[in-house]
Amino acid sequence: MAPGAAPLPLRPAGAAGGRRPPRRRLGPVGAALQLLGGLRVRLRARSARSAGAAGREAGLGTGDPRGGGRAAAEAGRHLVGQPLVRQQVMKGVREFLKNPNPAKPLVMSFHGSTGTGKTYVSSMLIRYLFRRGLQSPYVHHFSPIVHFPHAEHIEQYKENLKRWIQGNLTNCGRSAFLFDEMDKMHPGLIDVIIPFLGPSWVVYGTNYRKAIFIFISNAGGEQINNVTLALWRARKDREEISLQDLEPAISKAVFENPQSGFWKSGIINDHLIDFVVPFLPLKHHHIKQCVINELVQQGLEVRPDVIQEVADSIPYFPEDEKLFSSTGCKTVCKLCDLKHFTDSFLAG
Numbered sequence: 001m002a003p004g005a006a007p008l009p010l011r012p013a014g015a016a017g018g019r020r021p022p023r024r025r026l027g028p029v030g031a032a033l034q035l036l037g038g039l040r041v042r043l044r045a046r047s048a049r050s051a052g053a054a055g056r057e058a059g060l061g062t063g064d065p066r067g068g069g070r071a072a073a074e075a076g077r078h079l080v081g082q083p084l085v086r087q088q089v090m091k092g093v094r095e096f097l098k099n100p101n102p103a104k105p106l107v108m109s110f111h112g113s114t115g116t117g118k119t120y121v122s123s124m125l126i127r128y129l130f131r132r133g134l135q136s137p138y139v140h141h142f143s144p145i146v147h148f149p150h151a152e153h154i155e156q157y158k159e160n161l162k163r164w165i166q167g168n169l170t171n172c173g174r175s176a177f178l179f180d181e182m183d184k185m186h187p188g189l190i191d192v193i194i195p196f197l198g199p200s201w202v203v204y205g206t207n208y209r210k211a212i213f214i215f216i217s218n219a220g221g222e223q224i225n226n227v228t229l230a231l232w233r234a235r236k237d238r239e240e241i242s243l244q245d246l247e248p249a250i251s252k253a254v255f256e257n258p259q260s261g262f263w264k265s266g267i268i269n270d271h272l273i274d275f276v277v278p279f280l281p282l283k284h285h286h287i288k289q290c291v292i293n294e295l296v297q298q299g300l301e302v303r304p305d306v307i308q309e310v311a312d313s314i315p316y317f318p319e320d321e322k323l324f325s326s327t328g329c330k331t332v333c334k335l336c337d338l339k340h341f342t343d344s345f346l347a348g
């Protein structure tokens, strides 16, 4: 069997230590718990099945400040330029966790162009919710290139994915499933998880209403950028941009684009996404903040000339005004490294 056709190793229900799918780490852990604005509600493991190991693993209600929560809160202060992300994610997670008996799982979809912080925020969230963050056995991270590389095996992938989610929700109702790079997902594949996203009480004998699903996608990014630019030209402040300004363009772009992973998907049709979270394109001063964050994180001197040079070396659009970074903060880490290396080399 070709490697891509290999079934996802399904963890047997009730055995938390089972094998896990190969996982790409999400980018450097980051972002927002300013995003979560002091949200201190922790997951509570109520389900009989998940009350034990799962509860402890998730740091449920322990208030342990040494866990991922503090790191995430710390990182959260560094999220820049994403007012809607703070609002939406904060609202979504807070309401969901406050409700001991949610009617459906929490389903969020992150959209925006590259380097605007989608992976950063999802990683932060997971760190906040699960003591071991992305290493938690209750966090499942899928990337199409790694897990579903071959279009010809789509039927096998569908079956595996369904079994994987079902098995892991049986094991822990408070599991989280991240689907990164949705725009690279084969059309139709994701629809196999529809039964787990809706408001039904049980599916295949499992209560799955406490699960969290996060989709991450570049799809809709261009539309978000265009709307943000148009609003900037109309002198609308970035902080005033509302979800209503962006949502129609995102939904259209995502639903009508065969490269979005949600092409004609029942997930959109049936309104199964609770929060569409738009990531706005970042401006020059946001990039400078990313450079500062990076220098601090690398333990390097925070010099104004370095900040300026790195921020200036990134491409901006549109051609005339050069307002927004074409690559967000994506290349900042590499550029800081390079700058440090060059400076050290020249200094002898």
Ligand SMILES: Nc1ncnc2c1ncn2[C@@H]1O[C@H](COP(=O)(O)OP(=O)(O)O)[C@@H](O)[C@H]1O
Pocket (backbone or CB within 6 Å): 027, 028, 029, 030, 078, 079, 080, 081, 082, 112, 113, 114, 115, 116, 117, 118, 119, 120, 121, 290, 328, 329, 330, 332
């Ligand atoms: N809005 C932001 N605020 C602070 N840092 C950011 C932001 N966006 C991106 N970064 C930085 O850039 C890196 C790459 O961003 P990432 O989240 O991987 O982008 P993408 O949106 O493509 O997933 C992050 O790890 C983080 O260091």
Ligand SMILES: [Mg+2]
Pocket (backbone or CB within 6 Å): 118, 119, 120, 216
């Ligand atoms: Mg990403």
